[in-house]
Amino acid sequence: MSRSRTGSAAPPSRRRTALLAACTLMAATGATATALTAQAGAAAPGCRVDYQVTNQWSTGFGANVTVTNTGDPVSAWTLEWTYAGNQRIGQAWNATATQSGAVVTARNAPYNGSLATGASASFGFNASYSGTNAVPTTFKLNGVTCNGVPDPGPGPTDPPPPTGSRVDNPYAGAKVYVNPEWSAKAAAEPGGSRISNQPTGVWLDRIAAINGVNGGMGLRAHLDEALRQKGTGELAIQLVIYNLPGRDCAALASNGELGPTEIEKYRTQYIDPIATILADPKYAGLRIVTTVEIDSLPNLVTNVSPRATATPNCDVMKANGNYIKGVGYALNKLGAIGNVYNYVDAGHHGWLGWDDNFGPSAELFKQAATSEGSTVSKVHGFIVNTANYSALKEDHFKIEDSVNGVSVRQSKWVDWNRYTDELSYAQAMRAKLVSLGFDQNLGMLIDTSRNGWGGTARPAGPGATTNVDTYVNGGRYDRRIHLGNWCNQAGAGLGERPKAAPAAGIDAYVWMKPPGESDGSSSQIPNDEGKGFDRMCDPTYTGNARNGNSMSGALPNSPVAGHWFSAQFQELMKNAHPAL
Template sequence: MRSAWERRKGAPERGRQRRRGRAAATTAAVAALVAAPLGAATSAGAAEPRVDNPFAGADQYVNSYWSDNVEAAADRAGGSLGDSMRAVANEPTSVWMDRISAIEGNADGPGLRAHLDAAVAQKRAGTPLVFNLVIYDLPGRDCYALASNGELPAADEGMQRYETEYIDAIVDILDDPAYEDLRIVATVEPDSLPNLVTNSSEPLCQQAAPYYREGVAYALDRLHDVGNVYSYIDAAHAGWLGWPNNAQPAAQLFAEVVGSTEAGFDSVAGFVTNTANSTPLTEPFLEDENFGSGGFVRQAEFYQWNTDFDEADWTAHLYDLLVAEGFPSSIGMLIDTSRNGWGGPDRPSAESTSTDLNTYVDESRVDRRNHRGAWCNPSGAGLGERPQATPSGYPDSHLDAFVWVKPPGESDGASEEIDNDQGKKFDRMCDPTFNSPKLDGLLTGALPDAPLAGQWFESQFAMLVTNAYPPIGDGGTDPGPDPDPDTTAPSVPQGVTATADGTSVSVSWSASTDDTRVTGYSVLVDGEAATTSSTTSATVTGLDPKTTYEITVTARDAAGNTSAASEPVSVTTGADDGGPDPVEGACTAVYSTTNSWSGGYQGQVVVTAGDDGAPGWAVTAPAGLSTTNLWGGVLSGGTITGAAWNADLAPGASTTVGFVANGTAPADGPLACD
C-alpha cells in the first residue's frame, strides 16, 4: 500500500480546480431541506477571502431534517412544552458524516450535497452563511468506548478507505464551485486525539493511534485545499483533559499532528470543546479557592484535583497551552453548548453554606451528574446557550462561537444491545442500571430506552428543552429570520462613541427615532463582529494593548435584516489591563500568572518583537523562578530564551513561554527583554 505521503502527492490538486457543476436536487428529502426557514436563495458569487472568525457576521445553516423531528415532537407534546420545542426548531446544528454512506445519503437522512444545496438556498444576499459539518469516521473510531464504534478497522485497509472513499469523496463535493460562497466549518474527528492522551494503555487505542494521527493530518490537508473550509479539531472537555498532566500532553499532541500537515498551522482555524458532552459553560457559584481545613475546592471528590471546573476554564487553559506550543495567537475556540445548560428545578440558585467541602461542592455545582466522566445520555441535562458568534464575557477563552455540534435529541448510544450494520456496539456506560468502575462504582445516570448513537431520542429532547438554561425565551440568540422576511433594513445607529480603559473599550450609540423594529445591535471591531447587545451600549474586552481600532455598530430586526454600519470611530487601547507599560527594548515581555495553588503556580511570559524584529531575544526571568516544566522556551541562569522555532521573532510578532513552578507566584508585570 502507498504511504500517506505518496497518496497526498499523487492526488490531483483540488484547491483551485472546480470540475463539477451543481447536481440537481431530485429527492423529497432535498426538497424539504431547501424549504428550510432561513429565507430566499441568492445567486452564487465569487468566493470571499478567508476571515479570522467564520461565524462573525454570518448566519448558520438550519438543518430542516432535524427541525422536522423537533416540530413533530412539538406536535406530540402539545401545550407549553410543545411551544418551547418549536421555539428552538430553527436553531443551527451540525451535519454529521458518521459513515461513508452518509455522504450520498442513507436511512438516517439526506446526503452531503443535498444539505449543501439547501444551505445555498438559505443564504441571504450580502450575508455569509456557515455550514457546520462533522468529520467522523476514522479507522478504529471511538477506541475506548463502544457506543460510537465505526465501520473502518484500525488497519492499512481501513486507512485506505478512509482517505479515498470518505475524505476524498467529501472534498470532491465541497470543492464544487456551487458551494464556494459558503463558509464551511468542519469539526474534525470528535474524541480521537484526546483518546491518545488519556487512554494510551488501552490496546485498541494503541492499535488505532497511528491511524488517528495520519487520518486527522490527511483530513486537515485535504479540507484546507478546498479554500473555504475552516477546520476545528476536537479537544474533548474540561472533565477529560483539564488536569495539567493531561492538558499539556494534549497541546503537544495537537501541535505534533498539525505540524505534520503540509499546510501546518494554516490547516486549522481552531479547536472545539465539549462536543456531544454536557460539561457546563460556567460554574457560577464555584471558584478554586481555599476552603479552609477541607483544602481547595478542586480537592472535592467531584473535581478530583482538576482546576478546570467548566468549559470557560478549559478553553482559556487550552488557548494558553496551544499558543505556547507555537499556534498563532489568532487561534479560535468553539464550545458545543447543545446539552450543557443544566437548568430546571434542580439547578442551584445560590452558593452552598455547608462547611463540609464535598457537601458544599455538591450543593453549589450546576453540573448534576454523579461523576464528570458520565457521558452517555446524562439524565437532568438541558439545552445550553443558543448558537451565537463571538459571545462576550469570556475574553481569555478567545471564543469564535457557541455551536450546537451535537443536534439535541440525538442519542449518544443504546441503553441495551441493538443489532445494527453501522459498527456501533453496546456500551455499559449507556446502561442506567450499571455501576461503572470508570465512575468510581457510581451509576451511569444514563437515560433508559435509548436508541443507537445518532438516532432521534425524543424523551431526551423533551428533557433537554425542559431543563434549558438559559430557559427557552430567556437568552440565546434570535432563531433566525422568518421564511418571508421584511426586506427593509433597520436604520443605521447614530452618535457612536468609544472610550478605552486598558484593553477594554466601552461603546455607546443611539438609534433613529423612527426605527421601532430594532431588536438588537452588533459592535464591529475593524469590520468584524466583536459582541452583541440588546441595549444601546456594550463593552468589548480582550483587545490588544496600545492598539488603534475602528469601531462601528449595526442594527438588526426580528426578521434578521441588518442595517449598514454606522460612521466609524477610532479608539486606542492603553497598556494591558491598565497596568504599566512593558520595559522598552528590542522586544517587550509581560509576565502573568495563569493559575496558582498552595505551594505552586503556573505562569506565562508573552514576548513581542519591536519594529526591527527580535533575533535571538532574551528575557530576564521572574525573580527566583525555578522550574523543570517549561515550554515554548529555555530557562538558563535566570534568563529565558526562545526554542528553535521561536528564537527569532519578525517585526511585531509575538510568542508565549509557559511554565509550572513551585513557590509563590510573582506579581504580574513587565520584564526586561532584549
C-alpha cells in the same frame, strides 16, 4: 480576531494592524466596544488588550481579558489596570490576580508567560461591584502604559472583506445552516418549535452519509440547501468529520465502520470524496466549518497503557498511528480549500483538565496538525465539549476556593482538576496551543447543546460550607453523578443558544451535537452502522475506572447513537438554561 491561513498573504486590515507601533486597547461590555491605538514612539513592550465583560448581575460580573504583545518578546508578563469604581477581583483563572485598592495586577500562569511578538494570552476572572461597572481605560504591560487615540476603523485602503472571502471568524456576521432533517424532527415534538430553527451540526459519521442514508440528505443536498438559506448574505454550515479507523477506541457506543488498519479506505473513500464536493466552485460562497474527528486524539493520552484507564483498542491505535495520520490527512485535504475552516476536537475539561492530560494532549494536537503534509496554518481553531455535558460556567465555586483549609481541588467532584467549567478550560487550552505555535488568534468553539443544567435542580447559590464536598456539590450546576459520565444524561438541559463571538478567544457557542440524537443505546441493538453497545449508556451500570465506579446516570430506553431519542429531547427542553 485575525488569522492568516494556508500561508497566503494577510488581507489589508491584517497588514495595517500589524504595523501599529505599540498598543491597542479594546474594551467591551455586552455589544459595546471602543478601540484605542498607540501613539507613535511608545516604548516596547507594547500590547493590545481585549477586556470583555461576559456576564453581569446586580452585585457582580465575569470578565475575560486577552493581552497581545505587539512589542519585543517577553518571558513573563504582568498586566495592570485601575478601576474607577469599587470593583473587587475574586476568582481568576489562567493568571494570578491581586488587588490593592483600585489597582489590579494580573501575572501570567506558569504555562502562558512567554509571549513572542504578536503572541497573546487570555485569562478570566469574577468580581464584585456596586453602582456602576465602568470598563478600565488604561492598561500597563510590564510597566509600560498603553495609551492612544480612537481607531478610525476601516478606511479607503482598508475595505471590509468582500462577500464570500475568507474571514477571521466564520460565524461573525453570518447566518448558520439549519438542518431541515433535524428541524423537522424537532418541530414534530411537543414544544419543539421553540428551538427547531436553531443551527446544528451535520454529522458525516460513515461513508454512506456522503451520498445520503436511506433516502436522507447527502452532503451535496445539504450544501445546496445551505445556498438556498444563504440568499444574498453570508452563511456558515457546520460539518462533523467523524469516521476514523478504529473510531472511539475507549467506548463502544459510537464505534465506526472502519477497522483499525483501514487508513487508506478512510483517505480514498471518505476524506477524498468529501474534499472533492467541498471544493466545487458552486459552494465557494459558503463558509464551511468542519469539526474534525470528535473523541479521537485525547484517547491516545488518557486511555493507553500504562494508565489504569487504558483499553486494548486505544493501545492499538496509538501503536499504528492511524489517528494521527487520519486527522493530519483530513486537515491537509480540507484545509487546502479556501472557504473551509477546520476546527479540531480538543475534548472537554472533565477529560483533559488535569495536569498530566492537558499539556500532553496539546502536544498531540500539534503532532496531528503537522502530519500527512498538514501544517498548523490549516487549523482555524478547536472545539470543546462536543456532545458532552460540562457546564459552560460554574458561578458558585471557583478553583481557588477552600473550605476549612481544604482546597476545592480536593473535592470528590473536582478531583484535582485545574478547571471547573468549559469556558475557563477552552480559554486555557487556546493559550496553551498558541504557545506551541498555533495561530496567535486561534478561535475556539464550545458545544452548548446539552450543558444548560437548568430546571428545578439548578442551584441558586453556593453549597453549605460543612466541608469541601458539600460546598461544591451544593453549588454546582452540572448535576451528573460523576464528571466522567457522558451518555444520555438524566437531568441535562439545553445550554446557551448558538451565538457568535460570545467571549474572549471564543468564535462561537454552537449546537454541534443535535439535541435529541442519542449518544448510544441502553441495551444491545443490532445495526449496520458499526455502532456497539457501551454499558455507560445502561442506566443500571455501576461504572468503571473512568467514572469512579459510579452509576452511569443514563436515561433508559435509548436507541443507537445518532438516532432520534424523544425522551432525551423533552428532557433537554424541560431543563434548558436559559429557559425556553
